[in-house]
Amino acid sequence: MVLKNKNIVLGICGGIAAYKSCDIIRRLVGLEASVECILTRDGSKFVTPLTLQTLSRNKVRTDMFEIQNSWEIDHVSLAKKADVVVVVPATADTIARLAIGVADDLLACTILASRASVLLCPAMNPNMFHHKATRNNIEILKSYNYQFVMPEKGELACGDFGDGRLADVSVIIAAIMEIFK
Numbered sequence: 001m002v003l004k005n006k007n008i009v010l011g012i013c014g015g016i017a018a019y020k021s022c023d024i025i026r027r028l029v030g031l032e033a034s035v036e037c038i039l040t041r042d043g044s045k046f047v048t049p050l051t052l053q054t055l056s057r058n059k060v061r062t063d064m065f066e067i068q069n070s071w072e073i074d075h076v077s078l079a080k081k082a083d084v085v086v087v088v089p090a091t092a093d094t095i096a097r098l099a100i101g102v103a104d105d106l107l108a109c110t111i112l113a114s115r116a117s118v119l120l121c122p123a124m125n126p127n128m129f130h131h132k133a134t135r136n137n138i139e140i141l142k143s144y145n146y147q148f149v150m151p152e153k154g155e156l157a158c159g160d161f162g163d164g165r166l167a168d169v170s171v172i173i174a175a176i177m178e179i180f181k
């Protein structure tokens with residue numbers, strides 16, 4: 001049980017594959033990991049905080065400026081607590097913001113403030129994925145030792161065919177486990 005009692009901060013961004021994060025949460029909870037979700041503003045257009053909270057059995061964070069019950073600053077406490085930060089799906093937008101160190105939302109601040117391993121699972125339209133801007137941003141993040149589970153080739157929700165479909169859930173779970181081996 002390599003994930004038992006591990007603290008996994010799961011970032012969910014605004015991509016159509018956000019619904020697959022629900023399955024990932026279920027699998028992680030089944031493996032006795034503690035999952036705390038950070039849903040980006042645009043991520044909440046695709047999945048609800050209620051769904052993520054129910055599946056993860058933990059409070060879901062969406063707003064950096066929400067008044068908390070304790071004095072602790074969420075992005076700092078989550079960053080310290082995390083054994084790993086996983087982002088599923090990682091959008092082109094979040095990848096770009098992380099590559100230049102933008103800290104304008106809770107997910108980006110948590111990643112910047114954390115010393116934990118970061119695993120990004122991109123999913124997007126093939127042209128977005130192959131755009132030089134996205135490729136360069138991914139290379140920058142790799143140079144920061146961020147790890148990636150690259151998307152698969154296949155048919156996407158937009159109807160296009162190519163690289164960009166979120167990697168299979170089992171591949172993502174295996175990559176998270178690998179971090180702790």
Ligand SMILES: Cc1cc2nc3c(=O)[nH]c(=O)nc-3n(C[C@H](O)[C@H](O)[C@H](O)COP(=O)(O)O)c2cc1C
Nearest residue numbers: 013014015016017040042043091092093094123124
């Ligand atoms: C229906 C729809 C589907 C989208 N799917 C994706 C996607 O799969 N990947 C992606 O990078 N952006 C996608 N976008 C664009 C993002 O939602 C947009 O860039 C957003 O600002 C991302 O914000 P976030 O990274 O802070 O969550 C989609 C937008 C819409 C309207």
